[in-house]
Amino acid sequence: MAETHADEPTRRDFLYVATGSLAAVGAAAAIWPLIDQMNPDASVLALASAEFDIGAIPVGQEITVKWRGKPIFIRHRSEEEIAEAESVDVSSLPDPQPDDARVIAGPGGELEKQWLVVVGICTHLGCVPLSYRGEYDGYFCPCHGSVYDTSGRIRKGPAPLNLEVPPYEFLSDTRIKIG
The missing domain is CATH 1.20.5 (Single alpha-helices involved in coiled-coils or other helix-helix interfaces)
Known part of the structure; x- marks a missing residue:
């Protein structure tokens, strides 16, 4: 065996x-x-972030771009607009948020206060506000009368929240990436 x-x-x-x-x-x-x-689908990935040239926007002007199907207001604020936004008593606002919390640091590490980037959709019912309108020379929603200041903060009207600040970063002094 x-x-x-x-x-x-x-x-x-x-x-x-x-x-x-x-x-x-x-x-x-x-x-x-x-x-x-x-x-995620390739079309979703393509909309995840977008780059824009902001070098040609003069002080005191604004452009509207599209990101994820939403209007984005990119505003080059003047020194007067920044001073006005910073002088507001934050505790008097319906959605208290200082101006410094609504802007980010640029490529040099300093806050880029002259650039305001917000989603251009009213937080009340989703209308698109008009720029450089209203009592505070910020944004005015014609649907129900919400008034935002030069920092995109709600000042009057039925809107409960400030205009949303999307995630963004400065790639250079003239390029911005949203998303």
Whole structure:
């Protein structure tokens, strides 16, 4: 009779390992399409962020760009507009937020107070406010009369919140990336 030792691999051991490996590869190949389909579509990724040239916007002017289907107001504020926004008693606002909290640091590390970037949608019912209108020379929503100041903060009207500040960063002195 032939004797076999348990320490030596047998042909049966090889078949078990090969079958298990083949089953694992097959399961991974079957699951991969299910996991891959959960990734965002290319059109969604394309809208995730956008870059804009702000170098041509003169002081006291504003442009409107689109990001994720929403209007974004990029305003180059004058020294007077900044001073007016900073002089407001924050505790008197319906949605108290200082002007410094609504702007970010630029490439040099200093707050870029001259640039205001806000989502141009009224926080009351979703209308698009008009620029350089209203008592505070900021934004005025013609739908229900909400008035925002030069920092995009609600001052009067039914809107409960300030205009939203989207995530953005300065790539250089003349380029901005939103999203």
